[in-house]
Amino acid sequence: MGVRKGPVEDLIDRAGGCAVIDGGFATQLELEGADITDPLWSAVCLISDPDLIRRVHLQYLEAGADIIVTSSYQATIPGFLSRGLSIEAGERLLQRSVQLALEARDSFWKAHLRAPRRSYDRALVAASVGSYGAYLADGSEYSGRYGPDVGLEKLKDFHRRRLQIFVGAGPDMLAFETIPNKIEAQALVELLDEEQIQIPSLICFSSVDGEHVSSGESFADCLEIVNKSEKVAAVGLNCVPPQFIEHLICQFKKHTDKLIAVYPNSGEIWDGRAKKWLPSECYGDEKFTALAKRWRECGASLVGGCCRTTPSTIRSLSAALKSGPPLS
């Protein structure tokens, strides 16, 4: 059975075969002066500076992103509760993360239609759903070690309410980010089904060795799980060093017919315990873009950047990867 055409496939077609996802959201918040040294990480700005969130979305749209990912990576109801917020207030902040991205997208698109300056497509808003490890904020989104107490049902329960709220806020799609193991992939696929989610999903895994998902389990096994779900439009990798991506796309091609999305980090390494980026082989915009052209040739149809990439990275990717429609 062929892939059913949905908004993601349409977007990719309009972009000429490869559409661009935005770059590091937390990174750009920090560059704009936000203090995100907080267990809620970038989601703290939902409380402290929602205008900045809207502005950063606009910067990525201006740079040419076709998909903007909401500021909710580390936004969770238990996370907000531990900050002393009520359940209702926490749920409102989750909704707000989607609304801010929708507002930015709609105002950008309206302005573009009034005075088209270059060939933009109407972007899609993807609600970011960080892994359980991202909520724990202990680096386990890069180890996949959730411990013996964290089983399938616990993971589904963790994700369920947040998912319902996101979907209710009207994003175009869901982006599950830095999924580090097989069990969380299984939980998500079951949840999408149980909750009868009608918008397409993107499931992105993390990897620290460039060969396996972060837990050490095989991508073949993870993809076998994801392949079974018609609710998942695209699978891929995020926040993985750029040098691993080409090989991993080739591996993915062997194990899935789904669209492939990659949005690696800049190659710097996050020390989850020390909570800082350790310099290592770092890719500037030019080198990152040169690699990205190869990722497109290898079969990725959604390409963007994760941590430590910026609107300037996305501007460069957008110019290099898209052969979009003429100026409208």
Ligand code: MET
């Ligand atoms: C640790 S990966 C973070 C992904 C998130 N969408 C961000 O860019 O902030």
Ligand SMILES: [Zn+2]
């Ligand atoms: Zn990242």
